[in-house]
Amino acid sequence: MQLKNEIAIYKTILDLIDVGVHVIDENGKTILYNKKMIEIEGTDIEDILDKNILDVFQFYQGEDSTLLKVLHTKKPILNIQQMYFxxxxxxxxxVNNTFPIFNENTIVGAVEIVRDVTKLERMMNKNTLRETSSAHTHTFENLSDLFPQKVIETGKQMASNSSTILIIGESGTGQQILSECIHHEIYQAEKPIIFQNCSSLPESTIEQVLIDSMKLLENEKGGTLVIEDIYYLPSTSQLHFLNMITAERPYKIICTLGKDPIDLIGSGKLNKTLYYHLSELTIFIPPIRDRIDTLxxxxxxxxxxxxxxxxxxxxKVSDECLESFSDYNWPGNIKEFEHVIKSSMKMLDNExxxxxxxxxxxxxxxxxxEHQFLIQKNPIKPFDxxxxxxxxYYIQKGLQYHxxxxxxxxxxxxxxxQNLQYRIRKYGIEKP
Known part of the structure; x- marks a missing residue:
């Protein structure tokens, strides 16, 4: 009983501290991973616990995990910045401080104390786009190859509407880029665009940050406020936000969601009334796996x-490359695809x-x-x-029947x- 109490105490303390803690055993498998680490790395506990680091995270070519380095060298690594996926x-x-863990002179694991540079950079540079908006070149014309034609057409149409726009798409599908395209369509870079990511703002200040952003755009007499991952807004703030966006204003508001809104409503993370108000103007960005033909x-x-x-x-790319790209599931979508191309081209000279x-x-x-898995098993698609x-298919049949x-x-x-209408828009189902 005393051991269980001690474990509960240690776990509570780890989850309360404001730094990430990641511990691996002598085989490189995760055995301890606190809440702050989940927040920093954007993972779910079941995705990483008891799994090898290299099965979960991707590191830049020529770079290794600092945890695995310490496990191998048995020496601490202090105040080192690490970039990975x-x-x-x-x-x-x-920024990591990483230490070996010994038991009677035998190394049994490694522990990493982590500070989140990604979040710090986002918060420090939250108005960077406002100052440099005239320099960005994200327009519908020069990005027509990046998005399906339907997304381009819908974005252009909605840009002329004064209502708030909702963009729904998985992580990495290009929500920020599409937002910039809409902004440019309205203002031609003459007004500022501000991005505020609700997941990176402290819950205690998030509502005030949005209010300050709106005041800034009111003073500018125009511009665009992009509110990313609105389901991270506290429930009371979601209701206040609904009242804010229903009032007349001289600027554009774009909201984004990276998850299925119906699931978010069901889990209590997204206010139903707020979503139905936003859903009047919705753009769905399909993941790469659903549009392999556009590769x-x-x-x-x-x-x-x-x-x-x-x-x-x-x-061009070789046929082998194209085949590999077509077979891959692209969980990181456009962002991951760009990183692969960019990293590959750094390896080229005059080819x-x-x-x-x-x-x-x-x-x-x-x-x-992934290829080995498909060879060993029957060729199957991911469950989702x-x-x-x-x-x-079932919704199409239901609509045809009725x-x-x-x-x-x-x-x-x-x-x-509303649920049915959302899924009709999501899947692009049209009456024949």
Missing amino acids: NNKGQEIKT PSIIAFFLNKYNERFQLNVK DLLQYHHLPTYFRHRISH EYIQEAEK GFNITKTAQALHMSR
């Missing part, structure tokens, strides 16, 4: 971008063809594992992807009209 393809920046245009976009930046002349061996080592390792396809009558279909499927 989580299992969702999101870039993480931290050639996405590849061409990033080849052009980094040809110019690195003074190269890469004309005009990007080949498989140019791809980052971690990426080749990952797709090799299969469920979405089945859901789309002559596309929303009310009757919703009743037959035992869901609300």
Whole structure:
């Protein structure tokens, strides 16, 4: 009983401190991971506990995990910045103090004390885009290869509407870029654009930060406020925010969601009334895995971008590269894709063809594992992807059976009209 109490005390203390704590055993598997670490790295505890670090995180070519370095060298590494990617393809920046753990002169693991540089940079530079907005070049015209045509057309149409726009898309699908395109369509970079990410702001100050941003845009007599991940707003703040956005204003508001709003409402993280108000103007950005046919245009976009930046002349990727890109699930979407292309092109000199061996080592390792899995098992799709396809098919059948009558279909499927309408928009279901 005393041991259980001590464990509970230690766990509570670790979860209350304002630094990340990550502990691995002698085999490199995670055995301790506190709440702050979950917040910093954007992972779920079940994704990392009792798993090897290299199965969860991706590191830049030529760089290793500081935890694994300490485990190998048995010497501490102090005040070192580390950049890497989580299992969702999101870039993480931290400053670490890492120490070996010994038991009677035998190394049994390593512990890392982590400060979140990613969050600090976001909070310190929260108005950077406001000062440099005239320099950005994200417009619908020069990004037409990055998004499906329907997303481009919908974005242009909604830019002319004074109501708040809601953008829904998985992490890395390009919500920020699309927001900039809409902003440019309205203001041609003559007014500021401010991004505020609700997940990176302290709960105690988040509402005041949004109010201050709105006042700033009122003083500028125009501009765009992009509020990212609005479900991180406290429930009371969500209601206050609803009252704010219903009033007339001289600026544009764009909100983003990285998760299914119906699931967020069901779990109590998103206010139902707020969502239904925002859903009047909704843009869905599909993940890469749902639009593999657009890969050639996405590849061409990033080849052009980094040809110019690195003074190269890469004309295309090899067939082996294209096949690998097509088979991969791209959990980090556009952001992860750009990182792979950028890292690959850094390996080139005067070649005009990007080949498989140019791809980052971690990426080749990952797709090799996925390929082996598909060989050993029957060729199957990821569970979430299969469920979405089945859901789309079933809703289509229901609509056809009831002559596309929303009310009757919703009743037959035992869901609300709003829920059904959301999924019709999400899957792009149209009446034949």
